[in-house]
Amino acid sequence: MRHLIDSMDLSLEELEELFVLTRDIIENENKYRDVCKNKLMGTLFYEPSTRTRFSFEAAMLKLGGQIIGFSEVGSSSVSKGESIPDTIRTVGCYADLIVMRHPKEGAPKYASFKSEVPIINAGDGGHQHPTQTLTDLLTIREIKGKIEDQTIGLCGDLKFGRTVHSLIKSISRYKGIKFVLISPPELKIPQYIRKEVLIKNNIPFVEVETIEESIDSLDILYMTRVQKERFFNEADYLRLKDTYILDKAKLESAKQDLAILHPLPRVNEISPEVDDDPRAAYFKQAKYGMYIRMALIIKMMEAI
Amino acid sequence: MRHLIDSMDLSLEELEELFVLTRDIIENENKYRDVCKNKLMGTLFYEPSTRTRFSFEAAMLKLGGQIIGFSEVGSSSVSKGESIPDTIRTVGCYADLIVMRHPKEGAPKYASFKSEVPIINAGDGGHQHPTQTLTDLLTIREIKGKIEDQTIGLCGDLKFGRTVHSLIKSISRYKGIKFVLISPPELKIPQYIRKEVLIKNNIPFVEVETIEESIDSLDILYMTRVQKERFFNEADYLRLKDTYILDKAKLESAKQDLAILHPLPRVNEISPEVDDDPRAAYFKQAKYGMYIRMALIIKMMEAI
Amino acid sequence: MRHLIDSMDLSLEELEELFVLTRDIIENENKYRDVCKNKLMGTLFYEPSTRTRFSFEAAMLKLGGQIIGFSEVGSSSVSKGESIPDTIRTVGCYADLIVMRHPKEGAPKYASFKSEVPIINAGDGGHQHPTQTLTDLLTIREIKGKIEDQTIGLCGDLKFGRTVHSLIKSISRYKGIKFVLISPPELKIPQYIRKEVLIKNNIPFVEVETIEESIDSLDILYMTRVQKERFFNEADYLRLKDTYILDKAKLESAKQDLAILHPLPRVNEISPEVDDDPRAAYFKQAKYGMYIRMALIIKMMEAI
Incomplete structure (x- = not known):
C-alpha cells in the first residue's frame, strides 16, 4: 500500500x-x-x-x-x-x-x-504539502506544455514557505530549470535548500531583492503569501508584508507568455488589478x- | 448569469x-x-x-x-x-x-x-434573506390558493426584522393586500418602508399595539422572533421580548382559516400549545x- | 413509529x-x-x-x-x-x-x-448509548459465535461508565452470563445495577480490585476509559487513571480465545503493545x- x-x-x-x-x-x-x-x-x-x-x-x-x-x-x-x-x-x-x-x-x-x-x-x-506541489507542477505543464526549460521566479517568503521548498525540490529534477529567488534578506531560502538541492544538483539560480530587476527574464512568477503565523514578532511581519506586492506596473517588462502562480489564499501580495491580466494563472491553478x-x-x- | x-x-x-x-x-x-x-x-x-x-x-x-x-x-x-x-x-x-x-x-x-x-x-x-421571502410567499399561495386579497398581520419586531421588510416589499406587488402592523411603539416599521413602499403604492395598513384588537380581521398572522442580537441593550430586550406571545386565548376570535406563519426559530413568541391548532402553519412553512x-x-x- | x-x-x-x-x-x-x-x-x-x-x-x-x-x-x-x-x-x-x-x-x-x-x-x-451496546453485543456474537455462556470481565470506571451499565443490563438477559467486576473501590458499579439487575436476576458476579487475580477465568475482557469529565476533582482522576492499564504481562495467564473489547477512544488503559495480540478485538469492534x-x-x- x-x-x-x-x-x-x-x-x-x-x-x-x-x-x-x-x-x-x-x-x-x-x-x-x-x-x-x-x-x-x-x-x-x-x-x-x-x-x-x-x-x-x-x-x-x-x-x-x-x-x-x-x-x-x-x-x-x-x-x-x-x-x-x-x-x-x-x-x-x-x-x-x-x-x-x-x-x-x-x-x-x-x-x-x-x-x-x-x-x-x-x-x-x-x-x-505534496498536493500543492502536484498542483504547481501540473499548472506549469498545462500552461507551458512542459515542465522542462523554465526560468522560475519565486517571490516573497522563501524562508518559511513550505510550498516554495517543496516546489524547488520537485522541479529541480526536471532539466533546464533556472531559479530567480526574490525576497528580502531576512526571508531568503534556507541553507539546506541552497546547498543540498540547488548547488549539489548544479541548478542555476540568482538571488535578488526586487521583482523589477528580474521580471523580464521569467517564464513563471510564483508569488507567495507572507504568513503572519510564521513570524516571530508582529513588527517584522508589518515591516515586510507589503514589500513584495505584484501590480500592473511591475508587470510592464514581463514576457507576454509569463504565467503568474500563487498557492492561495493571498492577502495583498498580488493586487486585484492583476486578476484580469491573461498572464494571471492562480485561479486556473486552483481548478487544476x-x-x-x-x-x-x-x-x-x-x-x- | x-x-x-x-x-x-x-x-x-x-x-x-x-x-x-x-x-x-x-x-x-x-x-x-x-x-x-x-x-x-x-x-x-x-x-x-x-x-x-x-x-x-x-x-x-x-x-x-x-x-x-x-x-x-x-x-x-x-x-x-x-x-x-x-x-x-x-x-x-x-x-x-x-x-x-x-x-x-x-x-x-x-x-x-x-x-x-x-x-x-x-x-x-x-x-x-430572499429565500425566506420566497418561502413565505409560497406558503401563503399553497395554503390560501393565491397570494392576492389577503389581510396580513405582521407581529413582533417590525423595526429590525429583515424577513418582515422583505415580505412587505414583495407581497405589496400583489393586488388586494392589506397589512395590520402589530408591534410596540419602539419596534414599529421603519419610515422608509412606511413611505417608500406602503404609502407610495397605496397599500392599506393599520398600526396597532396588541394582537387581540385586530386578530378577527386577519387571513394571515405572521409572527416574528424578537432577536436579542438586534437590541442595543439587555434591558430593552427583557422588557419587550414577552410582549407579543401568541397563545390559544388570543386565537379565540380568529378566523377558522387563519394561517399562522413564523420564519423560525422561535423562542417563546408562540406558545407550544398553539402547535396542535390546525391553523398553525409554521412547520409546514419550514417544509415548503x-x-x-x-x-x-x-x-x-x-x-x- | x-x-x-x-x-x-x-x-x-x-x-x-x-x-x-x-x-x-x-x-x-x-x-x-x-x-x-x-x-x-x-x-x-x-x-x-x-x-x-x-x-x-x-x-x-x-x-x-x-x-x-x-x-x-x-x-x-x-x-x-x-x-x-x-x-x-x-x-x-x-x-x-x-x-x-x-x-x-x-x-x-x-x-x-x-x-x-x-x-x-x-x-x-x-x-x-444504545448503539454502543448493540455494537458490544454484536462483537461478542461475531467473535464467540453466541452471546450466551460467557464470563465477562468489566474493568475500569464501573461507577460512571454508561457503556458498562447498558451492557450489564442488556447482556444479563442472555443465559449463562457471569460477571467479574474489576475496579478500584471508589469506582464500583452503582447500587441500582447491583440490586436491580444482578441480584434480582440471580446473575453470578464477583468484585475484584486487580486484573491479574481474575483474568484466567475470562472469555471477554471489556476495558473502559477513565473519563476525566466524569470526575469531580483533578486529584482523584490523576490518582486513578493509570491504575487499570492492560499490557502484555497482565495477559500472560489469559485464555487463548479471550476477546478484549473497548468502546474507544482509549487514552492509555490498554497499552499499544496489546494491539497486535490476536485477542485484541477493539478495532474489529469499531468496524462492527x-x-x-x-x-x-x-x-x-x-x-x-
Missing part, C-alpha cells in the same frame, strides 16, 4: 502518469463520474483549510465517492485525548482513504505507520488543484 | 414560474431526483444557521447533487485574511452554485461581482422552504 | 433479527448499496464525538443515503434559544431519520415526543459498530 506524505514520494514517471491521467479527466470528466462509487474518503483536518479541504472533497464527490470528516479539532474526539494512530485506525475502519492536515510536522507520516488505508498528507505545519487530486485519488485507491 | 441577492430580484412572472415548479416537485418528487446529479453546491455560512443551511443542503441532496462548505468562519481560510471575492472565485472553481450567509450587509452582492457561478444570498445581516429551494436551485443551475 | 432511546428498547428477538441482518450486510455489502437511496439522515451532535458520528455517517452513506447535520452546538441555531422539540420538528421536515447526541440525560427521549421521524439516541450524557448501525438504519427506516 502507498501513502503520499512527501512531494518527493513520487518519481518523475509516476508524476507523468498522474499528469496524463489528469488531462484525460479534464477532457472526459464523464468517464470518471462513478469510478469511486461506494468508496468513502475521510478528511481529517486538525487545522482549518477551506481551499485544500474543498478541493479534496470536490474531487472525491466528482468521482462518485462520499466523505466523512472534521474540519477542526473542536468537533472531534481529539479533545478526549485519543492518539493519532488510534484515530487513524478507527477512521480506517470506515473510510477507504484518509486525507489529513495537521499543525505538527511529521504527524501524517506517524499516522501512516498504523494505517490500514492509504494516507494523503494535506499539509503538516511548515513541513510538507481539484483535477490533479481526482487523478491522485484514483491512483491511490486503484479505482481504475 | 443570474444571482439571487434581493427578494425583489425576481419579477412576479418569475415567482409564479417558481411556485408552479415547486408544486410539481411536491407532487412528483421522483421526477427530480437526479436533475442535479454531478453538480456541486458550495454552502458558505460565515454565520451559523442550522435551518437555512439544512434546507438548502436537503434541497440539493434531494435533487441528486452534492455539497461542499463550511458552517462557521472558524473552519475556513477567512482567518488567514482572504477577501470574499477571492474565496468566491476559488469556491467557484469547484462548485456550480454558491449559497452564502454573511453577517455583513451587502457581502453577497459584493461577492457576486467576481463570481463565475450563480450566488444565492442566504441572509446578510439585518438586510436581506425546502421545496422552493429545490425549485430555485433547478432554475439557477438551469438543471431542467 | 419506533425510536431507539434506551438499549432495553429492543427485545432479544429484535436484537437477533438485527444481528442476522448485520451478518448478511457484512457478507453481501453490495446487496444493500442503494436501499437508502433518496433518504436523508440528520446527525445532530450537540456534543462532539468523532467515532460515533463517523460510524453513523459511514453507515448511511454505504446504504446510498445522504446526510445533513452539525457536529457541535456552535454552528447550529441552538445559540438563538431554540428548544429541542422545535429543532427536531424542523429537521424532521427535511430528514427521514434523526441521530442525536446531547450532553443532557433524557434529551433524546424528550425530543422523541414531538418527532415525526424516528430518533436514535447516540449518547445522552452519562445515561444511555458501523455494520450494526447499517442494519439499525435499515430497520428503523423500513428500507427493506
Whole structure:
C-alpha cells in the first residue's frame, strides 16, 4: 500500500502518469463520474483549510465517492485525548482513504505507520504539502506544455514557505530549470535548500531583492503569501508584508507568455488589478488543484 | 448569469414560474431526483444557521447533487485574511452554485461581482434573506390558493426584522393586500418602508399595539422572533421580548382559516400549545422552504 | 413509529433479527448499496464525538443515503434559544431519520415526543448509548459465535461508565452470563445495577480490585476509559487513571480465545503493545459498530 506524505514520494514517471491521467479527466470528466462509487474518503483536518479541504472533497464527490470528516479539532474526539494512530485506525475502519492536515510536522507520516488505508498528507505545519506541489507542477505543464526549460521566479517568503521548498525540490529534477529567488534578506531560502538541492544538483539560480530587476527574464512568477503565523514578532511581519506586492506596473517588462502562480489564499501580495491580466494563472491553478487530486485519488485507491 | 441577492430580484412572472415548479416537485418528487446529479453546491455560512443551511443542503441532496462548505468562519481560510471575492472565485472553481450567509450587509452582492457561478444570498445581516421571502410567499399561495386579497398581520419586531421588510416589499406587488402592523411603539416599521413602499403604492395598513384588537380581521398572522442580537441593550430586550406571545386565548376570535406563519426559530413568541391548532402553519412553512429551494436551485443551475 | 432511546428498547428477538441482518450486510455489502437511496439522515451532535458520528455517517452513506447535520452546538441555531422539540420538528421536515447526541440525560427521549421521524439516541450524557451496546453485543456474537455462556470481565470506571451499565443490563438477559467486576473501590458499579439487575436476576458476579487475580477465568475482557469529565476533582482522576492499564504481562495467564473489547477512544488503559495480540478485538469492534448501525438504519427506516 502507498501513502503520499512527501512531494518527493513520487518519481518523475509516476508524476507523468498522474499528469496524463489528469488531462484525460479534464477532457472526459464523464468517464470518471462513478469510478469511486461506494468508496468513502475521510478528511481529517486538525487545522482549518477551506481551499485544500474543498478541493479534496470536490474531487472525491466528482468521482462518485462520499466523505466523512472534521474540519477542526473542536468537533472531534481529539479533545478526549485519543492518539493519532488510534484515530487513524478507527477512521480506517470506515473510510477507504484518509486525507489529513495537521499543525505538527511529521504527524501524517506517524499516522501512516498504523494505517490500514492509504494516507494523503494535506499539509503538516511548515513541513510538507505534496498536493500543492502536484498542483504547481501540473499548472506549469498545462500552461507551458512542459515542465522542462523554465526560468522560475519565486517571490516573497522563501524562508518559511513550505510550498516554495517543496516546489524547488520537485522541479529541480526536471532539466533546464533556472531559479530567480526574490525576497528580502531576512526571508531568503534556507541553507539546506541552497546547498543540498540547488548547488549539489548544479541548478542555476540568482538571488535578488526586487521583482523589477528580474521580471523580464521569467517564464513563471510564483508569488507567495507572507504568513503572519510564521513570524516571530508582529513588527517584522508589518515591516515586510507589503514589500513584495505584484501590480500592473511591475508587470510592464514581463514576457507576454509569463504565467503568474500563487498557492492561495493571498492577502495583498498580488493586487486585484492583476486578476484580469491573461498572464494571471492562480485561479486556473486552483481548478487544476481539484483535477490533479481526482487523478491522485484514483491512483491511490486503484479505482481504475 | 443570474444571482439571487434581493427578494425583489425576481419579477412576479418569475415567482409564479417558481411556485408552479415547486408544486410539481411536491407532487412528483421522483421526477427530480437526479436533475442535479454531478453538480456541486458550495454552502458558505460565515454565520451559523442550522435551518437555512439544512434546507438548502436537503434541497440539493434531494435533487441528486452534492455539497461542499463550511458552517462557521472558524473552519475556513477567512482567518488567514482572504477577501470574499477571492474565496468566491476559488469556491467557484469547484462548485456550480454558491449559497452564502454573511453577517455583513451587502457581502453577497459584493461577492457576486467576481463570481463565475450563480450566488444565492442566504441572509446578510439585518438586510436581506430572499429565500425566506420566497418561502413565505409560497406558503401563503399553497395554503390560501393565491397570494392576492389577503389581510396580513405582521407581529413582533417590525423595526429590525429583515424577513418582515422583505415580505412587505414583495407581497405589496400583489393586488388586494392589506397589512395590520402589530408591534410596540419602539419596534414599529421603519419610515422608509412606511413611505417608500406602503404609502407610495397605496397599500392599506393599520398600526396597532396588541394582537387581540385586530386578530378577527386577519387571513394571515405572521409572527416574528424578537432577536436579542438586534437590541442595543439587555434591558430593552427583557422588557419587550414577552410582549407579543401568541397563545390559544388570543386565537379565540380568529378566523377558522387563519394561517399562522413564523420564519423560525422561535423562542417563546408562540406558545407550544398553539402547535396542535390546525391553523398553525409554521412547520409546514419550514417544509415548503425546502421545496422552493429545490425549485430555485433547478432554475439557477438551469438543471431542467 | 419506533425510536431507539434506551438499549432495553429492543427485545432479544429484535436484537437477533438485527444481528442476522448485520451478518448478511457484512457478507453481501453490495446487496444493500442503494436501499437508502433518496433518504436523508440528520446527525445532530450537540456534543462532539468523532467515532460515533463517523460510524453513523459511514453507515448511511454505504446504504446510498445522504446526510445533513452539525457536529457541535456552535454552528447550529441552538445559540438563538431554540428548544429541542422545535429543532427536531424542523429537521424532521427535511430528514427521514434523526441521530442525536446531547450532553443532557433524557434529551433524546424528550425530543422523541414531538418527532415525526424516528430518533436514535447516540449518547445522552452519562445515561444511555444504545448503539454502543448493540455494537458490544454484536462483537461478542461475531467473535464467540453466541452471546450466551460467557464470563465477562468489566474493568475500569464501573461507577460512571454508561457503556458498562447498558451492557450489564442488556447482556444479563442472555443465559449463562457471569460477571467479574474489576475496579478500584471508589469506582464500583452503582447500587441500582447491583440490586436491580444482578441480584434480582440471580446473575453470578464477583468484585475484584486487580486484573491479574481474575483474568484466567475470562472469555471477554471489556476495558473502559477513565473519563476525566466524569470526575469531580483533578486529584482523584490523576490518582486513578493509570491504575487499570492492560499490557502484555497482565495477559500472560489469559485464555487463548479471550476477546478484549473497548468502546474507544482509549487514552492509555490498554497499552499499544496489546494491539497486535490476536485477542485484541477493539478495532474489529469499531468496524462492527458501523455494520450494526447499517442494519439499525435499515430497520428503523423500513428500507427493506
